[in-house]
């Protein structure tokens with residue numbers, strides 16, 4: 001493919017603007033220029049996309065499908081341009097046409113079709129699959145409303161709907177010819193055929209039309225374009241006729257409205273599970289449409305019988321949310337393809353692989369039997385049969401586990417346990433970081449691991465270095481290229497060559513210069529957004545992630561309050577100025593998380609305007625944290641806060657993005673922090689706090705008493721009392737729930753226990769920061785080792801160990 005030069009881009013955009021809008025470029029708005037640029041990109045992509053599909057078809061390629069309720073793709077314009085090898089050219093073209101590239105790029109809505117790490121991981125995986133030339137596609141839902149928009153009003157989070165489709169989305173293509181029908185409710189009738197086999201008829205169902213919208217997933221400079229297929233729910237029949245019975249007409253409208261609800265909005269819960277019927281409907285809608293579509297394409301393209309399905313297709317299920325795809329495939333194979341149970345089961349269990357993303361019990365999905373039976377009667381029957389056969393198998397073949405059946409059974413305590421279903425039917429079960437997989441094997445899934453040890457494996461998460469280094473941090477990228485060339489772009493582990501320069505003062509200064517420029521850019525952004533001036537010479541200490549108790553934003557705030565108290569006592573304290581930056585959305589129903597947001601903002605409003613802390617402390621809470629905001633913040637960060645209660649964060653992926661951009665990790669030995677530690681060593685990060693074994697031991701045997709720390713440690717007591725006596729807040733009950741949670745619920749996430757080690761780790765970090773060269777060396781060592789965390793490595797591991805697909 002010919003790469004377009006800046007001149008080509010200008011010419012094509014100009015033509016588009018002239019013909020589509022009948023305007024001269026000079027008169028065009030940023031929005032018009034954005035659509036023109038997207039059209040030029042699409043023109044380039046279209047033939048590559050068609051060719052990729054033809055290639056997969058003609059080579060009868062084995063393909064992987066990544067099934068996920070979430071794809072947190074953010075904006076695509078820059079990454080599409082980067083992967084097509086035209087980002088620099090586009091920047092130049094826009095500038096020469098008289099536009100600020102950033103203003104044009106931000107016309108695109110940030111597609112927030114996900115909550116957090118799990119959804120962003122799915123997006124990074126698609127980028128790596130395409131960039132490594134693998135035939136791998138995503139299936140998801142085209143939610144009309146993405147994750148809510150967050151406003152901070154008087155320090156509180158307020159949620160607004162995110163109607164991201166209000167302007168046309170230039171990357172999607174509606175594919176009506178691929179639409180299919182998904183059925184809910186109804187009655188299942190069975191008839192015995194003459195040959196003794198069972199015929200299943202599912203009658204009087206509610207039918208919903210699933211219409212796919214395809215989004216191209218462009219590989220990095222390789223002409224591969226894969227597909228992210230997002231399903232939208234629509235009524236099966238066309239618009240109703242309102243000339244007849246009005247009651248029926250309105251009933252019909254109601255029904256249509258309820259159908260559209262199906263792909264209406266993304267559930268905004270992160271790391272917690274809400275057993276709502278609409279969510280169950282969404283899950284079945286996704287998997288039924290996707291599995292039907294896979295089978296249709298399989299038959300059309302491969303002309304093989306369904307027995308060969310597992311040779312050509314592997315399905316990765318992103319957590320248990322799409323695990324109804326298992327009984328759905330069984331249903332199709334038996335009820336539509338006329339296979340018997342054993343044959344269908346043999347096929348199904350060779351197709352599915354399951355990724356677990358959490359050990360938090362509150363995030364494990366279960367559905368009430370009654371709800372599932374009513375909504376999905378045929379699917380429930382199949383799950384019931386899977387369960388029956390599984391339990392029988394244990395009873396007869398694993399006598400030693402008979403007493404564990406209540407813990408293992410898929411259907412137990414009136415609930416359907418989705419993780420158990422996923423494990424029983426998958427040939428692979430993986431965790432997302434070493435420590436997480438070990439905890440699954442030894443604790444959460446111990447019994448299953450003993451039954452099926454060969455299924456369990458680890459795949460440490462990754463992030464696409466194309467977006468999270470090359471796109472977001474062009475200055476660092478070109479500095480690295482100047483120093484070690486560009487082999488690392490295709491082989492990110494080659495970043496390790498940077499180590500040769502760890503004692504080169506000149507090089508270290510250049511890295512410091514880039515970081516300073518990025519800090520300045522963020523400082524300007526903060527000023528423009530919030531009107532607050534931050535000192536670009538202060539330490540930029542950042543915690544951006546969903547707000548959750550286990551992630552312990554509270555520990556961070558306690559440290560800030562502690563520093564504030566110290567400065568109030570001694571305003572002349574010799575302290576390197578700090579800017580603490582937060583970004584976090586709380587689930588709308590998560591009361592304590594919202595209290596923490598309020599607390600951060602309250603502390604900010606006090607600290608930022610107190611003359612005793614002036615020039616030393618600033619606290620910034622950036623509203624509406626999303627992918628685009630992360631892209632602005634990460635290149636400027638110096639300290640990356642990864643301070644979850646050990647054992648709770650399955651992996652974390654923000655930690656990897658920060659490391660790749662030269663921030664030093666302030667972290668617990670949790671998730672992938674452990675693997676960062678294994679690479680860079682304790683001398684190149686700030687590790688503190690309880691270890692996972694200690695935390696698990698406390699949970700199991702008790703022995704932790706938060707109140708003892710409150711009684712003994714004046715600093716802690718002072719902070720908690722400040723929360724309780726109205727010193728921080730407009731009234732004295734403002735933060736009582738936080739106070740009670742710590743002292744009366746015994747601090748379930750060990751904030752007080754880790755407080756002192758955290759303070760010490762920060763004091764040490766500050767002392768290192770005073771030695772500029774040492775800090776830069778540590779930073780460079782982190783960048784050098786970050787290649788391991790490219791999602792290209794992760795994807796290659798999935799390919800080698802699970803998917804067994806070939807690059808084309």
Ligand code: F58
Pocket residue numbers: 115116117118119121269270271272273357358363432461649650651652653671
């Ligand atoms: C996250 N899970 C993990 N879940 O918390 C994080 O450690 C890990 O790095 C990441 O997955 C990728 O593996 C996560 O984001 C959710 O958002 C779910 C959404 C649906 C309800 C349950 C939580």
